[in-house]
Amino acid sequence: MKISKKRRYLILGCLLAIYAVLAIAPAFAQDMTEAEYREFPKIGSRNAAWIAAQLHLLFGSFILGVPMFAVIIEFIGWRTKDIRYDRMAQEFIKLCMGAFSTTALLGGVLVFILIWCYPKVMSKLSGIFGPTMIFYVVLFFGETFTLYLYSYGWDKMQGRHKGWHLFLGVLLNVWGTAIMFVSNSWLSYQTSPATQHGVLSEMRKKSWMEEQLAADPSLTPETVMEGVTDHSTIPLHNETTGEFMGTVWDAVNNFTWMPINIHRLVGNIAFGGSIVAAYAAFRFLVAKTKEDKAHYDWMGYTGNFIALCGLIPLPFLGYWLGREIYMFNNTMGINMMGSLFSWLFIIQAVMIGVLFIGANYYLWSGMGRIQGAEIYARYRPYMITIIILCVAVWMTPRTLSKISSASELSAMGGANHPHLGLFGLMTAKNTVVNIIILTTFLSFLFYRRSGKTPTVSWGKVGNIAISSIFFFATVAIVVIGIVGFSVPTDLRVNVLTPYQVLIALAVMAVVTVVDIIMYRKATTSGAINWGEMTDRSQYVLILIAITFTSLMGLMGYARSGLREAWHIFGVMQDTSVDAFTPLLSEAVNMVAIIMVAFFALVGFIFWLGLWGEKKKQEKTAAEAEVAAQADD
Amino acid sequence: MKKLSLFTICLIILIGSWVFLEFVVGGIISVPIPNSVIAMYMGLIVIAILVHISVEDSQFREFLRPIHETLVDDRRRTHRRVLVVLIPLFLLGYTYAIIAQRANPPGSPRDAHPSPPLELTYKDEVIGTMQDVVNPFRHYEKDDPEAFKAHVENGKRVYHQNCFYCHGDHLDGQGHFAPYLQPLPANFQDPGIIPNFQESFFFWRIAKGGPGLPAAGTPWDSAMPIWEDHLTKDEIWDVILFLSEYTGYQFRTFGEAH
Numbered sequence: 001m002k003i004s005k006k007r008r009y010l011i012l013g014c015l016l017a018i019y020a021v022l023a024i025a026p027a028f029a030q031d032m033t034e035a036e037y038r039e040f041p042k043i044g045s046r047n048a049a050w051i052a053a054q055l056h057l058l059f060g061s062f063i064l065g066v067p068m069f070a071v072i073i074e075f076i077g078w079r080t081k082d083i084r085y086d087r088m089a090q091e092f093i094k095l096c097m098g099a100f101s102t103t104a105l106l107g108g109v110l111v112f113i114l115i116w117c118y119p120k121v122m123s124k125l126s127g128i129f130g131p132t133m134i135f136y137v138v139l140f141f142g143e144t145f146t147l148y149l150y151s152y153g154w155d156k157m158q159g160r161h162k163g164w165h166l167f168l169g170v171l172l173n174v175w176g177t178a179i180m181f182v183s184n185s186w187l188s189y190q191t192s193p194a195t196q197h198g199v200l201s202e203m204r205k206k207s208w209m210e211e212q213l214a215a216d217p218s219l220t221p222e223t224v225m226e227g228v229t230d231h232s233t234i235p236l237h238n239e240t241t242g243e244f245m246g247t248v249w250d251a252v253n254n255f256t257w258m259p260i261n262i263h264r265l266v267g268n269i270a271f272g273g274s275i276v277a278a279y280a281a282f283r284f285l286v287a288k289t290k291e292d293k294a295h296y297d298w299m300g301y302t303g304n305f306i307a308l309c310g311l312i313p314l315p316f317l318g319y320w321l322g323r324e325i326y327m328f329n330n331t332m333g334i335n336m337m338g339s340l341f342s343w344l345f346i347i348q349a350v351m352i353g354v355l356f357i358g359a360n361y362y363l364w365s366g367m368g369r370i371q372g373a374e375i376y377a378r379y380r381p382y383m384i385t386i387i388i389l390c391v392a393v394w395m396t397p398r399t400l401s402k403i404s405s406a407s408e409l410s411a412m413g414g415a416n417h418p419h420l421g422l423f424g425l426m427t428a429k430n431t432v433v434n435i436i437i438l439t440t441f442l443s444f445l446f447y448r449r450s451g452k453t454p455t456v457s458w459g460k461v462g463n464i465a466i467s468s469i470f471f472f473a474t475v476a477i478v479v480i481g482i483v484g485f486s487v488p489t490d491l492r493v494n495v496l497t498p499y500q501v502l503i504a505l506a507v508m509a510v511v512t513v514v515d516i517i518m519y520r521k522a523t524t525s526g527a528i529n530w531g532e533m534t535d536r537s538q539y540v541l542i543l544i545a546i547t548f549t550s551l552m553g554l555m556g557y558a559r560s561g562l563r564e565a566w567h568i569f570g571v572m573q574d575t576s577v578d579a580f581t582p583l584l585s586e587a588v589n590m591v592a593i594i595m596v597a598f599f600a601l602v603g604f605i606f607w608l609g610l611w612g613e614k615k616k617q618e619k620t621a622a623e624a625e626v627a628a629q630a631d632d
Numbered sequence: 633m634k635k636l637s638l639f640t641i642c643l644i645i646l647i648g649s650w651v652f653l654e655f656v657v658g659g660i661i662s663v664p665i666p667n668s669v670i671a672m673y674m675g676l677i678v679i680a681i682l683v684h685i686s687v688e689d690s691q692f693r694e695f696l697r698p699i700h701e702t703l704v705d706d707r708r709r710t711h712r713r714v715l716v717v718l719i720p721l722f723l724l725g726y727t728y729a730i731i732a733q734r735a736n737p738p739g740s741p742r743d744a745h746p747s748p749p750l751e752l753t754y755k756d757e758v759i760g761t762m763q764d765v766v767n768p769f770r771h772y773e774k775d776d777p778e779a780f781k782a783h784v785e786n787g788k789r790v791y792h793q794n795c796f797y798c799h800g801d802h803l804d805g806q807g808h809f810a811p812y813l814q815p816l817p818a819n820f821q822d823p824g825i826i827p828n829f830q831e832s833f834f835f836w837r838i839a840k841g842g843p844g845l846p847a848a849g850t851p852w853d854s855a856m857p858i859w860e861d862h863l864t865k866d867e868i869w870d871v872i873l874f875l876s877e878y879t880g881y882q883f884r885t886f887g888e889a890h
Binding site for chain 2: 400485
């Protein structure tokens with residue numbers, strides 16, 4: 001008997017469903033009386049929570065990041081009266097709509113897993129954060145209905161209602177950002193359940209004082225306060241009983257809350273941009289008409305530009321988060337950068353290197369479609385060399401014992417190479433990050449200038465000034481980096497590194513202003529031939545999105561793993577079977593699985609959107625044909 | 633002179649980079665670089681070359697041209713025959729170099745730095761949290777320079793009576809016993825050692841020695857003795873003062889925040 005293809009898939013699907021039911025069957029036999037932990041079948045509780053949380057975060061990041069730039073693009077379209085921008089912003093929001101329900105679904109799955117597998121932890125957390133959870137629900141409703149209004153009202157609210165539509169877009173971002181800030185408070189509290197004395201509630205100040213006096217009767221309130229400043233770390237729990245003693249705001253405004261908020265906020269923009277660019281790249285590769293190729297080339301360029309705008313400040317913000325982790329607990333800081341998780345940061349350097357190389361590659365490829373861009377090609381080998389040298393420094397490990405043989409170690413005279421080992425220190429790494437960022441900015445500047453000739457009389461002087469700014473800024477960054485080897489760490493972290501960052505930011509700001517003035521009335525010698533991009537450049541956009549996704553997963557492992565065997569660091573111990581830090585290799589495998597699952601889900605959602613669009617187009621074409629026949 | 637093809641230039645850059653890393657940096661300028669690090673750098677150079685040749689279609693075609701010609705052009709028959717012999721020979725040699733048995737044990741899999749405990753103890757006495765404990769004599773540096781000098785002198789005495797055999801009289805980890813130890817004793821002259829840690833971290837390492845290292849990251853194989861069995865608390869703090877005074881490096885502090 002011949003079985004049709006359709007039926008074969010149906011049988012396979014049924015078999016898989018039966019297997020899934022059988023696989024989770026043992027869970028029904030579990031003792032469901034009160035328990036501290038319950039086991040998730042087959043893959044274990046931690047892995048189940050890990051997968052659900054990471055997928056939820058990736059989707060969440062996408063749906064929070066996209067509206068931020070969609071509303072800006074819509075605003076540009078409104079002011080410039082260029083309908084293309086409006087259409088592109090609408091297309092972005094359509095992608096967002098598809099992903100929105102999946103994000104909520106995954107959030108629900110995560111909550112169910114956590115309540116089922118970690119009842120005691122969830123009871124503790126909900127006891128502290130209960131009011132914020134109600135607030136979260138209100139925000140979620142606000143975001144959902146605003147998104148519906150914003151998306152479905154797009155075509156209706158054109159013309160004189162456009163201002164209101166833009167207001168809805170801004171409101172959507174306010175809801176989204178607030179939602180993220182609320183949920184960040186829960187996880188950041190688990191990592192750093194303490195806050196600074198200066199922002200502590202009076203209630204906790206009082207109970208903390210009582211605890212100190214009870215612990216040592218020889219103390220007085222004055223002696224307790226000796227050496228305590230506004231920045232001193234105060235735990236939010238009774239240090240003997242572990243009982244939470246602060247207010248909800250104390251728990252929310254914990255040590256790492258704001259650095260994580262800002263890091264994620266900007267990260268969402270970069271991630272959203274990269275996913276949109278990857279989507280456009282895919283559409284470009286399968287496009288059959290010139291118009292489609294041109295449209296998706298433009299969309300891919302915009303997505304990559306947004307990703308780049310988000311990517312540039314991200315290392316600085318990550319540095320701030322790292323600094324706060326050290327401030328909260330030095331042991332945690334050492335574990336992160338010098339011990340348990342240090343190799344993860346080498347992988348991070350490799351991946352961020354891929355992002356910057358990829359972003360530059362795309363810009364340079366893009367110059368190929370602009371007539372008159374050839375004059376900048378001669379700088380490319382030097383820029384590649386600078387970026388590669390900087391990435392090499394960034395990814396050089398401090399300690400080489402894990403990747404060297406015994407004879408190599410004795411030839412080096414220890415685990416650190418006497419010269420290359422210096423590249424492993426933060427001062428060297430901070431220096432090269434700033435240079436990579438400036439080089440990437442230079443690539444963008446060349447791209448912007450391609451095919452244009454300035455008409456201002458001071459054009460030559462302007463170019464000399466810009467070149468000098470780049471040159472002296474780079475020299476200053478390198479000199480500060482070298483000085484950083486010989487100053488106290490406190491000075492390097494709090495003064496020298498911020499100066500390096502400020503120099504890089506100042507260069508970008510000043511040069512942008514000068515360049516805009518210089519090229520305001522520039523003559524255009526060549527148009528941009530949208531659609532004339534190499535396929536290779538599109539694969540680079542997909543690679544960038546994959547790298548972003550993997551990077552977020554890996555750094556999430558670090559952020560969460562830093563707690564080690566604690567659900568709430570120093571307060572509530574993890575006594576489950578999973579109370580060990582997974583190996584880096586295990587984490588990499590898990591992140592890879594999650595990354596594949598994410599792209600499969602995103603691909604499916606985007607395909608659904610395309611499917612509907614295709615059906616609609618076919619219907620319209622068929623109707624047009626019928627109408628034409630009737631006319632005949 | 634005939635202009636070199638892009639392919640040849642890239643080949644020269646690749647081989648030249650390897651020679652530079654292996655023999656110039658790893659021989660003339662400094663000590664040998666581990667193979668894994670050279671492989672990492674070479675990987676980056678390959679990426680740089682690939683980026684350069686593939687950005688523009690015309691350049692990509694120019695790069696591929698000699699490869700294409702060697703494969704199909706009749707005038708390049710000799711090249712082809714040489715390559716047919718050379719490539720398998722190269723792979724054979726490379727495979728042999730990897731799998732050949734030799735007495736070269738792997739390096740230590742230990743972490744860069746051990747993970748310190750949350751509480752600092754001396755024998756069984758809890759001194760405080762690792763984060764907050766400061767050297768009780770550090771304030772003399774400003775308040776009473778004479779007393780500070782006396783503590784540093786005492787630290788110097790303790791160091792030269794106990795530590796210098798391994799850590800060296802220049803504090804660079806090159807003591808008399810050092811060549812016979814694996815891992816090698818810490819080099820305090822390295823800019824990445826003292827400035828990265830608080831004094832409490834050093835107290836912990838000196839007091840607990842090798843046996844007091846954490847379970848995570850084992851095997852540590854450290855030969856450092858448990859110095860709290862031989863030195864007083866004050867002597868350990870004095871040695872710590874001496875380490876920073878002699879090397880000129882300052883221990884990590886957190887400024888106003890702590």
